[in-house]
Amino acid sequence: MxxxxxxxxxxxxxxxxxxxxxxxxPRWNVRILLALNQPAQRYTQIAAKLPYLQSGQLHPKIRSLCDAGLAERTEHSARHVTYGLTTRGRQLLPVLPMLASWAEQNLQKPEQPLSAIEQVEDSLTLLxxxxxxxxxxxxxxxxxxxxxxxxxxxxxxxxxxxxxxxxxxxxxxxxxxxxxxxxxxxxxxxxxxxxxxxxxxxxxxxxxxxxxxxxxxxxGRTTSGPATPTRAWTSHQHRPPASTAPAIPAQPARRLGWQPSELFSHATPTRAKAALPVGGARR
Incomplete structure (x- = not known):
């Protein structure tokens, strides 16, 4: 439908x-996915990587990821259960550095640098x-x-x-x-x-x-130069004012404040609660 x-x-x-x-x-899901991106682990091993989750928070999160087909639970015996990512879950992971890179380049810059995982979480919130x-x-x-x-x-x-x-x-x-x-x-x-x-x-x-x-x-379509949209679906013919501003020299490419490998390092620094300066899309 x-x-x-x-x-x-x-x-x-x-x-x-x-x-x-x-x-x-949902909160913590990205971090849990990254923690699960290892050979099959016991619950206690996963919990040790996510100490900021309170008791009782982690299990329902893992269960929801299993229900979504991103993680899997394997029962080896009554006392031996392990968790890991499914193939589908692993295939999703390369999207995360793309989200972090987009946030680094397009969102407002906080006074204190954010970890790559926080960049991903901010991007997902907007989307x-x-x-x-x-x-x-x-x-x-x-x-x-x-x-x-x-x-x-x-x-x-x-x-x-x-x-x-x-x-x-x-x-x-x-x-x-x-x-x-x-x-x-x-x-x-x-x-x-x-x-x-x-x-x-x-x-x-x-x-x-x-x-x-x-x-x-x-x-997959890209546009080179100023957009020239068709206006048949608008209610009027909009004419933006002609720009007389001088051309601005191209700025050198700015190096990302993180490297793709850092996204999977599980380093989770405390996020600063500082006001964001003007510039870039809002977080």
């Missing part, structure tokens, strides 16, 4: 990716906002669209103004942009930069190799 007004293939794609995000976003995948898919496919037209796509069975709360949240998060009330919406640079991540999640959820993400029919 269709849940959006997107074409059937895109609608199924959004549903699969939404389900994948719901599997890994699991209500209606977020459907809105991102619609804006990628339409490039620019009014709120009313967007509501017909992502909320075909609801009142159209219900699109405003999730849409405003994505604007606040820095993934969507608009030039003001009544103006069309489009992906921000940070939202567009999610292409490799969402393409990889789509491929994983469809049971395909992650390295096929560049071939994704929607997120």
């Amino acid at each position: 269709a849940t959006t007004g997107l074409p059937p293939a895109d609608d199924a794609d959004v549903a699969r990716v939404t389900e994948a995000l719901q599997m890994i976003t 699991t906002r209500r209606q977020a995948p459907a809105i991102l898919w619609a804006l990628k496919s339409r490039q620019e669209v009014t709120a009313r037209a967007l509501a017909r796509i992502v909320l075909p069975n609801g009142y159209w103004t219900n699109v405003y709360p999730p849409l405003r949240q994505l604007v606040d998060d820095g993934l969507v942009t608009t030039e003001g009330n009544g103006q069309p919406y489009r992906l921000s640079p940070a939202g567009a930069a999610l292409g490799p991540v969402l393409g990889a999640l789509s491929m994983w959820s469809a049971g395909r190799p992650l390295d096929h993400a560049a071939r994704h029919p929607l997120w």
Whole structure:
């Protein structure tokens, strides 16, 4: 049954990716997946790697990952039970460094550096906002669209103004942009930069190799230079003012504050609760 007004293939794609995000976003799930990425272990061995989880928190989390098909429980005997990742769970792990890299490059920078795992958790929080995948898919496919037209796509069975709360949240998060009330919406640079991540999640959820993400029919498309969206679906012909600002010299590429191997090190420094400076999509 269709849940959006997107074409059937895109609608199924959004549903699969939404389900994948719901599997890994709940608190501690990413850390538990990384702790399980070892040869089969006893429960006490896993718990020792996650000392910040209180007694009774870990077991239901592992059970939910087993139910989702990402982890498995093996009973060798009545007193010997081990846990580990399934093949499906291991295939998902390469998406995590992609999420961390996107956050490092596109989200606001805190005063104290964050661990790669915290970068992943922040990214997942943004992507699991209500209606977020459907809105991102619609804006990628339409490039620019009014709120009313967007509501017909992502909320075909609801009142159209219900699109405003999730849409405003994505604007606040820095993934969507608009030039003001009544103006069309489009992906921000940070939202567009999610292409490799969402393409990889789509491929994983469809049971395909992650390295096929560049071939994704929607997120595999790249645009060189300024976007020139078709405006047939907007209610008016919007003309952005011509820019007279001088060209800004390209900045040298900034080295990531972490390396991919660090994501799997289980180092979990205490996160600083400092105010975030201006710059980049919000966390």
